[in-house]
Amino acid sequence: MLPEYAFIGRSNVGKSSLINMLTSKKGLAKTSQTPGKTQLINHFLINEDWYIVDLPGYGYAKVSRSSREEWERFIRYYLKNRESLQCVFVLVDSRLEPQMADLKFCSWLGEQGIPFLLAFTKADKQSNFKTLQNVEKFKVALLDYFEELPQIFITSAEKRDGREEILTAIDDINKNFKSDFKKKNV
Numbered sequence: 001m002l003p004e005y006a007f008i009g010r011s012n013v014g015k016s017s018l019i020n021m022l023t024s025k026k027g028l029a030k031t032s033q034t035p036g037k038t039q040l041i042n043h044f045l046i047n048e049d050w051y052i053v054d055l056p057g058y059g060y061a062k063v064s065r066s067s068r069e070e071w072e073r074f075i076r077y078y079l080k081n082r083e084s085l086q087c088v089f090v091l092v093d094s095r096l097e098p099q100m101a102d103l104k105f106c107s108w109l110g111e112q113g114i115p116f117l118l119a120f121t122k123a124d125k126q127s128n129f130k131t132l133q134n135v136e137k138f139k140v141a142l143l144d145y146f147e148e149l150p151q152i153f154i155t156s157a158e159k160r161d162g163r164e165e166i167l168t169a170i171d172d173i174n175k176n177f178k179s180d181f182k183k184k185n186v
Ligand SMILES: Nc1nc2c(ncn2[C@@H]2O[C@H](COP(=O)(O)OP(=O)(O)OP(=O)(O)O)[C@@H](O)[C@H]2O)c(=O)[nH]1
Pocket: 010, 011, 012, 013, 014, 015, 016, 017, 018, 030, 031, 032, 033, 034, 035, 036, 037, 038, 039, 056, 057, 121, 122, 123, 124, 125, 155, 156, 157, 158, 159
């Protein structure tokens, strides 16, 4: 069993772009200007060591309500039951003020005891000041739901910002995963 990391966020937030940036393989995860491009759970094996999972965006309004609800049920089922899932990267658009859909999703992860990290996307689209302002507002809003804040990354797929930080965080979690795994086999 290999450790798995799920990337999720609202439609068009830049999940597939961030995955491509992290893996350095352009075109590995399909990106698009049309929200809703990713409609399946896509697994990408990285270094034969761990998986990234590209999930379809939540809150995508253009598919029918029933198929959206079905997908959301499926994603929630996957997140709750996937044994190899180490943590979830919740992607948040750094250009926006805190969005209810994102906060609710984080709160749901918290209720389920699913560990998550936050990655703010598209930081190249505005000034650093504006990005940090939105990140700060999001933190304040999260504190309504959590006593402690998760680890936060500020990223740009365009400029490849945040790449080392995220890969280092994944590496650290992988190390623990491997030692646990070994213990069980001795
Ligand atoms: N400038 C800039 N554009 C970005 C960045 N990340 C994504 N984009 C653009 O945003 C759009 C959506 O990106 P995707 O990676 O397809 O988003 P997604 O979250 O996978 O979308 P769905 O699969 O539809 O849910 C594309 O036009 C990307 O080029 C970024 O860091 N900077």
